[in-house]
Amino acid sequence: MTAKARYERPLIKKLESNMPNKFGMRTEFEPVTHIDGVSVASLIADYGSPVFILSEQKIRHKFKAARQAFEARYPRVQFAWSYKTNYLSAVCNVFHQEGSWAEVVSGFEYDKAIRHGVDGSNIIFNGPDKTEEDLRKAITNNSLIHIDHLDELYMIQEIARETKQKPKVAIRVNMDTGIYPMWDRFGFNYENGQAWDALNKIMFSGLLELVGLHTHIGTFMLSPNAYAIAASKLANLAQRVQQKYGHEIKYIDMGGGFSSHNTLKGAYLPGIDTNPSIDDFAEAITSALMNSDYRPKTPPLLILETGRALIDEAGYLLGSVIANKRLSDGRRATILDVGVNLLFTSFWYDHKITPAQEFTSYTEDTVLYGPLCMNIDVVRENISLPLLNKGDKVVIHHVGAYNMTQWMQFITLRPNVVMIDMDGKPHLIRKNESIDSIENLEEIPPHLSHFEL
Amino acid sequence: MKIKNNIAVSDNGFVFNPASGESFTVNQVGLDILNMLRKGEKQETIVQQLSEKYQADTAVIERDFSDFQAMVKQYHLHQNEE
Numbered sequence: 354m355t356a357k358a359r360y361e362r363p364l365i366k367k368l369e370s371n372m373p374n375k376f377g378m379r380t381e382f383e384p385v386t387h388i389d390g391v392s393v394a395s396l397i398a399d400y401g402s403p404v405f406i407l408s409e410q411k412i413r414h415k416f417k418a419a420r421q422a423f424e425a426r427y428p429r430v431q432f433a434w435s436y437k438t439n440y441l442s443a444v445c446n447v448f449h450q451e452g453s454w455a456e457v458v459s460g461f462e463y464d465k466a467i468r469h470g471v472d473g474s475n476i477i478f479n480g481p482d483k484t485e486e487d488l489r490k491a492i493t494n495n496s497l498i499h500i501d502h503l504d505e506l507y508m509i510q511e512i513a514r515e516t517k518q519k520p521k522v523a524i525r526v527n528m529d530t531g532i533y534p535m536w537d538r539f540g541f542n543y544e545n546g547q548a549w550d551a552l553n554k555i556m557f558s559g560l561l562e563l564v565g566l567h568t569h570i571g572t573f574m575l576s577p578n579a580y581a582i583a584a585s586k587l588a589n590l591a592q593r594v595q596q597k598y599g600h601e602i603k604y605i606d607m608g609g610g611f612s613s614h615n616t617l618k619g620a621y622l623p624g625i626d627t628n629p630s631i632d633d634f635a636e637a638i639t640s641a642l643m644n645s646d647y648r649p650k651t652p653p654l655l656i657l658e659t660g661r662a663l664i665d666e667a668g669y670l671l672g673s674v675i676a677n678k679r680l681s682d683g684r685r686a687t688i689l690d691v692g693v694n695l696l697f698t699s700f701w702y703d704h705k706i707t708p709a710q711e712f713t714s715y716t717e718d719t720v721l722y723g724p725l726c727m728n729i730d731v732v733r734e735n736i737s738l739p740l741l742n743k744g745d746k747v748v749i750h751h752v753g754a755y756n757m758t759q760w761m762q763f764i765t766l767r768p769n770v771v772m773i774d775m776d777g778k779p780h781l782i783r784k785n786e787s788i789d790s791i792e793n794l795e796e797i798p799p800h801l802s803h804f805e806l
Numbered sequence: 807m808k809i810k811n812n813i814a815v816s817d818n819g820f821v822f823n824p825a826s827g828e829s830f831t832v833n834q835v836g837l838d839i840l841n842m843l844r845k846g847e848k849q850e851t852i853v854q855q856l857s858e859k860y861q862a863d864t865a866v867i868e869r870d871f872s873d874f875q876a877m878v879k880q881y882h883l884h885q886n887e888e
Contacts, residue, residue, distance in 0.1 A: 357858075357859060357860055357861040358834075358859055358860050358861070359860070359861060360835065360860035360861050360862035360866075360867075361833055361834070361835055362835065362866075362870040362873075362874075363832070363833065363835040363836035363838075363839050363870055363871070363873075363874040364831075364832060364833045364835075364836050364874075365821070365830050365831070365832045365836050365840075365874065365877050365878060365881065366830060366831050366832075367828060367829075367830050367881060368828075368829040368830060368831060677873075679873060679876060679877075683876075683877060683880045713833065715831075715833045740833075742866075
């Protein structure tokens with residue numbers, strides 16, 4: 354008896370002879386069957402579907418490349434891991450092992466950094482919401498407090514007066530760097546003199562130690578030149594402080610916002626081909642600092658708080674096909690067990706998605722939906738994929754940033770997160786949630802504890 | 807369902823509708839189905855023959871056949887039933 358042929362669902366596809374696809378996106382039929390040598394099938398068998406996978410190897414590689422890009426161009430560089438990008442403890446500790454400080458934006462993140470064992474003096478405390486309790490803790494621990502508004506400045510001065518401590522502070526500066534939208538909701542504005550005014554208040558009070566200047570000009574930035582403008586403006590402020598008060602600013606913190614390899618929605622070409630590299634950002638920032646007129650005895654420490662560019666590519670989300678269907682206009686729709694609840698970033702990016710098993714080269718334009726009973730649960734509006742069947746596995750790429758902090762517990766539960774170590778061994782780094790994880794936090798008043806139907 | 811008589815189907819899966827000028831490609835399973843539809847084979851026969859040739863459950867083949875038929879109709883390659 355002869356063996357039966359391999360089945361593939363029947364496909365008929367119209368050949369379009371009009372304008373070529375201006376987006377020029379490649380078709381993803383090349384399967385990705387392994388991550389760091391571990392098979393996708395075994396990861397799903399062991400940890401379930403969906404599951405987040407992080408590659409320790411990629412994180413370290415990215416970090417080293419970024420550090421090299423800056424250190425090759427500037428003598429004093431310090432990275433601070435942006436907790437909000439991904440604050441899973443295992444992830445933070447990889448960055449801390451590589452020498453990163455912690456950059457936090459809330460009391461919760463601050464406590465997490467302390468629990469990880471980061472010395473208070475190596476924690477940068479950013480953000481508009483620092484409670485009095487948070488500030489007292491940060492001051493006692495000698496942390497670097499980046500002041501966002503005058504109310505915060507006055508509160509820190511009050512605590513300093515009361516406790517006779519001299520908090521180490523910087524101000525966050527917002528500015529016009531020629532990009533839109535201009536982020537002016539955080540910190541003090543450069544152009545209208547708010548920043549200079551705040552610096553004068555700090556210097557005149559004598560209660561605080563002004564150690565740095567900070568900016569964070571935007572997110573997923575595609576223009577390195579905007580950073581050059583920002584660095585020049587901060588250097589200019591540092592020079593004015595030196596001239597007026599004879600005080601040296603010890604560090605300039607350029608924040609983060611560097612783009613990763615993801616492709617923004619509406620982009621013509623894949624991000625991997627068009628987005629600036631970390632070297633482009635490093636060149637812009639360091640050149641601007643070196644060319645500035647600020648000339649202290651020791652060059653200021655250059656602090657980078659980049660998050661996304663260091664971890665996006667190290668994250669994968671593995672999922673499975675739940676079903677295929679046709680939409681009313683004949684388009685193929687595929688439902689995955691991964692939705693916007695886990696993949697928050699699918700609101701911003703056209704994520705690269707590849708099958709995890711072999712197919713022929715036939716592909717179909719497909720809408721990829723998530724499993725939520727909600728119309729906005731769309732993972733990709735249009736993607737050319739092989740002829741996926743129920744149960745087939747897919748790999749969603751570049752998901753390391755923000756998804757494991759902005760994920761939602763909506764309708765369903767959050768899945769396992771696994772890190773593959775340098776030797777290719779998987780480790781569970783966050784256990785999947787159970788109904789108990791959610792219900793243990795709830796309380797039912799006695800009069801609502803029973804009902805009859 | 808029958809395919810219109812004027813639809814040209816090549817051996818390697820190229821489909822041409824001379825009435826509209828539209829061209830299509832089909833994969834191997836799609837080609838098998840089109841050829842059987844052109845011969846006027848019924849659904850049961852087509853599903854049976856495909857399940858003998860390919861490694862797949864009859865239920866899966868049936869489901870995919872229905873979907874394929876719907877696409878053939880959408881592209882107006884079928885003969886309208888009398």
